[in-house]
Amino acid sequence: MGRDLLPMSAAPPALRAETLYRLAFGLGLLIAVACFVAGLAQVAVSERRLPGLAMDPLIAARDALARGDKAAAGREYRGLAAVNSRDMDLLLQAAEGLVRAGDAAGGAELIGRAWAMNPGHPRVQTSLGWALYWTKRYDEAAARFEIALRADPRDVRAHAGLAEVRLEQQRYPEAEASLLRALELDPTNGSAHNSLGVAYALTGRPQRAVEEFGIAVRLSPTPDILANLERARGEAARRQP
Amino acid sequence: MTAVGATAPAAALRRPAVDPGQPFVGFTFDYLVIGGGFSLLVLALLQSGTAPSVTVFLKEHLWTFVLLSNSAHFAGSTVRLYTRRGSFRDLPFLTMGLPLVSLAVLALGLVFPGALGQNLLSLYLTWSPYHYSAQAYGIAVLYCYRSGVPWDEAEKRWLRLACFAPFLYSFLTIPGAGMAWLMPAAALADPAAAAMRGFAATAAQIASFAAPLALFFRHQLGGRARLPLISLLAVLANAVWLVMLSYQVAMVLAVITIFHGLQYLAILTIVHVKEQMKRADNRAPAWRHAAGFYARCLGLGYLLFQVWPHAFVLAGFSYAESLLLVIAVINIHHFIVDAFIWRLRRDPSYAAVAAGRSP
Numbered sequence: 001m002g003r004d005l006l007p008m009s010a011a012p013p014a015l016r017a018e019t020l021y022r023l024a025f026g027l028g029l030l031i032a033v034a035c036f037v038a039g040l041a042q043v044a045v046s047e048r049r050l051p052g053l054a055m056d057p058l059i060a061a062r063d064a065l066a067r068g069d070k071a072a073a074g075r076e077y078r079g080l081a082a083v084n085s086r087d088m089d090l091l092l093q094a095a096e097g098l099v100r101a102g103d104a105a106g107g108a109e110l111i112g113r114a115w116a117m118n119p120g121h122p123r124v125q126t127s128l129g130w131a132l133y134w135t136k137r138y139d140e141a142a143a144r145f146e147i148a149l150r151a152d153p154r155d156v157r158a159h160a161g162l163a164e165v166r167l168e169q170q171r172y173p174e175a176e177a178s179l180l181r182a183l184e185l186d187p188t189n190g191s192a193h194n195s196l197g198v199a200y201a202l203t204g205r206p207q208r209a210v211e212e213f214g215i216a217v218r219l220s221p222t223p224d225i226l227a228n229l230e231r232a233r234g235e236a237a238r239r240q241p
Numbered sequence: 242m243t244a245v246g247a248t249a250p251a252a253a254l255r256r257p258a259v260d261p262g263q264p265f266v267g268f269t270f271d272y273l274v275i276g277g278g279f280s281l282l283v284l285a286l287l288q289s290g291t292a293p294s295v296t297v298f299l300k301e302h303l304w305t306f307v308l309l310s311n312s313a314h315f316a317g318s319t320v321r322l323y324t325r326r327g328s329f330r331d332l333p334f335l336t337m338g339l340p341l342v343s344l345a346v347l348a349l350g351l352v353f354p355g356a357l358g359q360n361l362l363s364l365y366l367t368w369s370p371y372h373y374s375a376q377a378y379g380i381a382v383l384y385c386y387r388s389g390v391p392w393d394e395a396e397k398r399w400l401r402l403a404c405f406a407p408f409l410y411s412f413l414t415i416p417g418a419g420m421a422w423l424m425p426a427a428a429l430a431d432p433a434a435a436a437m438r439g440f441a442a443t444a445a446q447i448a449s450f451a452a453p454l455a456l457f458f459r460h461q462l463g464g465r466a467r468l469p470l471i472s473l474l475a476v477l478a479n480a481v482w483l484v485m486l487s488y489q490v491a492m493v494l495a496v497i498t499i500f501h502g503l504q505y506l507a508i509l510t511i512v513h514v515k516e517q518m519k520r521a522d523n524r525a526p527a528w529r530h531a532a533g534f535y536a537r538c539l540g541l542g543y544l545l546f547q548v549w550p551h552a553f554v555l556a557g558f559s560y561a562e563s564l565l566l567v568i569a570v571i572n573i574h575h576f577i578v579d580a581f582i583w584r585l586r587r588d589p590s591y592a593a594v595a596a597g598r599s600p
Contacts, residue, residue, distance in 0.1 A: 018333070025337035031344050036544045039551035051547040053304040055568070060560035079559025083354040083566060084362060086417030117426070187293035188300035188492060218301045 057090070061097050066222055074101040081110055088114050092127040099131040107131050122151035126158040138165045156186040163195055167202075175199050190219030197228060206236035259461070262469030263387040265511050274507045275380060276471045277478025280500035284486065287496065300492060306499050312542030313535065314502030315571055317509045318578045320537045324513070325582070335581055339574065347570040351558050358566055365572040366418035370411035370483050372576050373501055377479035378404035379583055380508065381472035390466035400468070403452035404476050407483035410445035413438055449480035475504075510534055545571055 043051045061076035077097035084090045095110035111131060115124050129144030142165045148158040163178035179196040182189060197212035213229035264271035273279040286292055287299070299306070322328055322336060329336050350358040378401055385392050385400075392400070412419035420438065421429065428434055453476040457468045482497045510531050517523055517530040546568070553563035 021333045021337040024341040028337075028340035028344055032340065035552040036548050038555050039544075039548035042551040042555040043548075051551055053308050053547060055304060055307060055546055055564065057561040057564045060554075076559045076561050079354070080561035080565070083350075083358040083562040084417075085355075085359060086363060086422065088416060183293075184290075187290075187296050215297060219297065 065100055070101040074098060074103050088117055096127055096130045099134045122148040122155055126155055129161045133161060133164055138168050141165050154185055156182050156189060160192045172199050172203050188219060190216045194225050201232050206232050206239060210236050260388050260467045260469045262384040262471035271471055275504055276474040277504060278474060280478055303495055307495055311498040311502035312546045313538040314505045315575045316541035316545060317506055317538040318575050321509055321582055322578050332581055343570050343574045347566055350566045351553060354562055361569040362565060363418045363422040365569040366415060368576050370408045373479055373483060374405045374408040377476050380475040384469045384472045388469050392466050399456055403456050406445050406448040406452055407480045410442055410449060410484050413442040446484050449484045453477060
């Protein structure tokens with residue numbers, strides 16, 4: 001009978017495990033609730049709204065660039081590259097973003113890493129083209145986009161990049177042709193719709209520019225595209241008889 | 242002549258040439274949502290490029306659809322786990338220990354993005370196609386049960402192999418995950434290894450479609466327990482999702498996850514509602530149970546995917562790494578929970594649903 005008795009300090013193992021589980025559950029629940037409250041508060045305080053529905057890892061970086069906060073954008077792109085260096089597409093987007101944020105060396109390092117992962121891949125040429133575009137080396141950028149397009153004529157971003165170069169060089173018919181090809185391949189590319197709107201506006205077709213800016217605003221309602229839309233609407237209204 | 246002998250020929254005569262399966266809600270709903278038929282229609286429209294306005298509309302509202310379906314489905318497994326009677330008693334680690342472990346892993350992944358964080362991402366990307374294939378298998382077997390003709394273990398093994406061929410293809414081909422994650426880059430770059438990998442991927446690609454079709458016709462013609470047509474559709478839809486489409490293109494990937502989530506939510510809600518309706522103290526109509534369950538999934542989905550990542554921004558991490566790691570950890574948690582709550586033969590509620598021949 002005495003063998004069945006346990007000392008006061010030794011709880012049965014099942015009971016101990018249950019207590020530990022309950023403790024773990026309570027702690028987990030507390031941390032989760034604290035995270036949700038903190039997340040809501042972070043957006044409510046910094047942006048004066050509830051968190052939106054986007055699940056794009058680059059959205060904060062793009063917003064920072066749009067605000068002109070290059071340091072914040074660079075931090076976002078570096079964070080993305082640190083955690084996702086095996087996904088070539090995201091790595092290249094981070095590289096281009098770093099160049100835009102003024103960290104050309106960081107961008108070049110990431111492009112080099114992508115190149116090492118997939119030597120000769122046309123998408124790396126495209127990213128290199130964009131990096132050169134953001135540093136205003138337009139002829140070199142165009143050459144990279146053309147190399148990428150020779151290897152992959154369906155590369156939407158290479159068509160779009162070549163169009164941006166041609167817009168800068170005021171070669172509008174070529175820019176328009178490249179943008180139409182990009183949008184034929186991917187009609188959801190908001191940036192290409194915006195650039196096509198710019199091409200139309202610069203060549204005296206404000207009504208068509210309004211249509212393109214309108215689609216671009218639906219796809220990515222950024223302040224610069226909204227401003228383009230308003231300007232084009234004003235121009236179109238002025239031209240109406 | 243025995244009674245059985247007398248009725249057997251009549252039953253055989255009544256048996257349709259192709260078993261369409263016993264629907265839960267109705268043929269249209271089951272074929273379009275649970276079988277994945279609607280996804281094939283939408284994806285065909287997207288791929289054809291004939292309706293750019295539909296593509297723009299989808300892109301414009303993509304994240305809303307993702308929240309309504311995919312985020313809610315991730316939350317669904319958790320809501321199901323905690324609303325199922327006896328879960329805390331039967332699955333103490335899963336219900337009480339795993340959340341804290343997941344939080345700890347997430348925190349460590351954020352602190353060590355290179356050493357742990359990117360491996361979490363690769364793990365989730367490797368596991369995800371397995372999870373999709375397991376869901377296709379589960380749905381196929383579920384409709385087999387509902388048709389009332391049990392499959393033996395050997396037949397189920399063949400069905401499982403047919404369902405998992407798309408996973409094998411994904412494992413061999415996804416960049417940054419599967420084989421590309423587990424094997425050293427130098428070994429994969431070896432021409433002989435690359436050729437073998439290419440050959441195996443092509444074989445898996447063909448098997449993803451040929452194996453379920455062969456199984457269907459073999460059972461159709463061989464006098465065996467027949468694979469319902471809706472089971473075949475679910476398996477082929479999964480093959481299209483994982484094999485025929487470019488899994489890495491963000492838009493296509495998002496659309497696939499929406500339909501996977503829709504399929505999952507439909508089954509989960511049916512299971513939940515059937516369970517609630519069977520309770521002796523139930524007073525509410527079925528739609529109220531379904532709406533209440535979905536509302537909880539939606540609310541939790543919003544908190545998990547839209548709110549949670551911002552908490553780590555407050556702690557000084559970038560939004561990009563917070564979001565990616567939150568997604569990875571939620572996925573892994575979902576895969577683990579899912580493996581337990583859908584144990585076909587052990588879950589009495591699942592068996593009750595599967596056995597119910599009437600919708």
